[in-house]
Amino acid sequence: MSGHGLAISVGSFDIRLRSDISSVARGVELLYGDYALTPDEELIDFEIDLYPPGVLRRWLRPQVTFSFERHAPFKPLPRAQAFAMFEWGLNWVIANNIHEYAIVHAATVEKSGRAVILPGTPGSGKSTLCAAMVYRGWRLLSDEMALISLRDGLLKPFPRPIGLKNASIDIIRNYSDSIIMGETVADTAKGTVAHMRAPRSSIDSGKEPARAHRIAFPTYKPSTPAQTTPLSKGQALMRLIENCFNYPVLGQKGFSTLANTIDQCECMAIEYDSMDQAMEILER
Amino acid sequence: MFSVSLNAETHFLQRIWDEECVVYVIDSGETYLLSSACSYLLEHLESGPVLVQTLLYEFLSSSDDLPQAEVSSLLGDIIQELRKIGLISTVEKLS
Numbered sequence: 001m002s003g004h005g006l007a008i009s010v011g012s013f014d015i016r017l018r019s020d021i022s023s024v025a026r027g028v029e030l031l032y033g034d035y036a037l038t039p040d041e042e043l044i045d046f047e048i049d050l051y052p053p054g055v056l057r058r059w060l061r062p063q064v065t066f067s068f069e070r071h072a073p074f075k076p077l078p079r080a081q082a083f084a085m086f087e088w089g090l091n092w093v094i095a096n097n098i099h100e101y102a103i104v105h106a107a108t109v110e111k112s113g114r115a116v117i118l119p120g121t122p123g124s125g126k127s128t129l130c131a132a133m134v135y136r137g138w139r140l141l142s143d144e145m146a147l148i149s150l151r152d153g154l155l156k157p158f159p160r161p162i163g164l165k166n167a168s169i170d171i172i173r174n175y176s177d178s179i180i181m182g183e184t185v186a187d188t189a190k191g192t193v194a195h196m197r198a199p200r201s202s203i204d205s206g207k208e209p210a211r212a213h214r215i216a217f218p219t220y221k222p223s224t225p226a227q228t229t230p231l232s233k234g235q236a237l238m239r240l241i242e243n244c245f246n247y248p249v250l251g252q253k254g255f256s257t258l259a260n261t262i263d264q265c266e267c268m269a270i271e272y273d274s275m276d277q278a279m280e281i282l283e284r
Numbered sequence: 285m286f287s288v289s290l291n292a293e294t295h296f297l298q299r300i301w302d303e304e305c306v307v308y309v310i311d312s313g314e315t316y317l318l319s320s321a322c323s324y325l326l327e328h329l330e331s332g333p334v335l336v337q338t339l340l341y342e343f344l345s346s347s348d349d350l351p352q353a354e355v356s357s358l359l360g361d362i363i364q365e366l367r368k369i370g371l372i373s374t375v376e377k378l379s
Contacts, residue, residue, distance in 0.1 A: 234304030238317050248313055252297055255308035255315065259299045 005049075007038035011158040011206040013094075014038040017086065019050040021064060023183065027083030031161040031182050031197045034204075046093050050082055068093050080185050084193050087163060091144050094158070095245040101147040101156060102250060102257045105243045108141035108155050108212070109133050115155050115210035116282055117146050117265070118218050119243045125220030125272075128168040131196055132275040133282070135176045140202035141210060145245070150253045153260050154209035159202040161195035169194045212261055215240065216282060217269045226277035228268045236267035286374050288363060289333035290326070294370045298323060309369065316369055325362050329372065336363070336374075 005018030006028065016038070017028065038044065049067040053076045062079035065072050066089035073092065077085050095103050106119040107130035120126035127143055134140040140159045147156040161182065164172055169192065173181055180197040215236055216228070231239070240258050241247050247254045272278035295310040305323035307316045328334055328342060336359070343355050366372040 232304055233299075233301035234306050234317050237299070237306050238315070241315055251313065252308060252310055255297055259306065263299075 007042075007044055008032055008035045009038050009042075009206075010035060010160055012156065013045045013158065014042055015046045015048060015090070016044045017048050017050070019082070019086075021050055021052070021079065021082045023080065024050050024064075024082045024086060027086070027182050027195070030180065031083075031195055034197075034200045046090070046097075048086065048089065048093070050086055052079070078187075081188050083182065084163075084185055084188060084195070087161065087195060090160070094145060094147075098147070099246055099249060100150055102150065102247070102254050102261075103245045104146040104148065104240060104258075105144070105245060106146040107143050108146045108210075109138040110141055110155075110210040111138045111283070113210065114213040115141060117155075117212050117215045117261075119146075119215070119240065120144075121217070121219075121243070124218045125168070126218055127162055127164055128171060128220070129218055129272075129275055129278055131162045131164060131168075131172045131179075132175055133279055134162070134199055134202060135179060136279055139205060139210075140198050146212075148212075148257055148261055149209070150250070150257050152209075153211070153257060153264070155212055156209055157202070157206045159198045159206050161197055163193060163195055165193045166191045172196060212265050214282070215262070215265045215267045218278070219269065219271045220273070221271045222273050224271050224273050226270065226272040226274060226281055228270045228281055231267040231269055233262050233267060236265075237262045285377050286336045287333045287377050288325075288329060288336060288339060288372055288374050290329045291370055291373050296371060298326070307369070307371070309371070312370070314369070318365065319362075321358060322362050322366055325359075325366065326371065333375070335377070 005016045007014060007016040047069050050064055053063050053065050063076035064079050064082040064085055065076045066074055066085050106117050107126045108115055108117050109130060118126045130143050141155055142158040143162040147158055149156055182195045184194040186192045237259055297308045299306045300320055300323045303320050305318045305320050307318055340356055340359055343359050347355050
């Protein structure tokens with residue numbers, strides 16, 4: 001991945017990653033092995049580099065710097081977090097540079113042509129629920145951000161590895177034998193993290209958009225049977241706006257797009273302890 | 285005597301669902317969740333300034349015999365709320 005780097009197609013986006021850090025190469029091989037390579041003649045949407053900082057710093061403290069189009073927006077992180085930094089940095093790149101979509105902090109999954117948006121407030125367990133759902137036959141559109149087209153209101157897939165943290169890692173690891181998990185990294189700003197490989201079927205259908213029909217705001221609540229509470233359209237819109245990264249820059253198009261999404265969706269809050277129970281409700 | 289009018293310098297979009305209305309103020313970029321009564325008032329002001337007394341009469345006639353004091357208080361709250369977010373203005377008129 002050094003030199004010209006590796007260019008891969010993720011959904012409708014083409015990303016070139018350059019790095020000579022071995023843990024990044026291992027992570028990409030394990031978790032991005034099923035993605036198509038971008039043909040040489042294609043334009044690249046995002047140019048990303050991950051590299052060790054200056055010589056002295058490298059010697060004293062192994063670190064990694066993330067750079068997007070030759071600009072390093074973050075302070076370096078410990079080298080062990082290099083692959084995770086690629087994923088986090090890519091989230092930042094999307095949220096700050098793609099403004100033909102309303103970008104909502106949410107997981108999105110689809111089954112039988114009906115997509116569900118699971119906005120992710122802290123402690124919601126959206127990624128854990130999303131990971132379980134995609135291994136029960138749902139198509140992964142995206143784990144970290146819903147991309148809602150300003151043009152047609154459809155959800156653009158961006159199926160990447162699913163980021164899990166702390167207890168969720170073992171919960172999902174034990175969920176299915178076929179789950180492939182990347183390296184576990186402790187002591188990050190988010191605690192212990194690991195990424196789960198996206199299913200091949202979701203990667204292959206990564207250019208097929210979907211229409212949202214339900215928005216469910218999840219909350220993981222131990223010892224609580226799964227239950228839903230209907231949300232009014234107005235409340236749901238305000239909560240969706242709170243979770244929309246680029247709402248302030250989209251202006252009235254952002255408002256109209258999110259309001260149209262609310263219009264076409266059943267809106268609810270869902271509390272759950274058992275993912276199976278939550279999935280049963282969301283399948284209905 | 286006061287008259288109420290839409291604030292000509294403020295542009296906004298709104299969506300109305302059942303008892304709620306969400307307003308996006310284009311000039312400030314702020315979004316507000318309001319009651320549908322606010323939307324009802326905004327609709328009344330679309331054709332021009334209206335005296336508060338006339339608005340009260342309109343509200344009373346569509347409020348299914350609610351006590352006048354209650355309707356008047358509701359109207360006052362709505363006017364205050366919409367003024368606060370800059371959607372309407374009130375002007376004192378000499379009689």
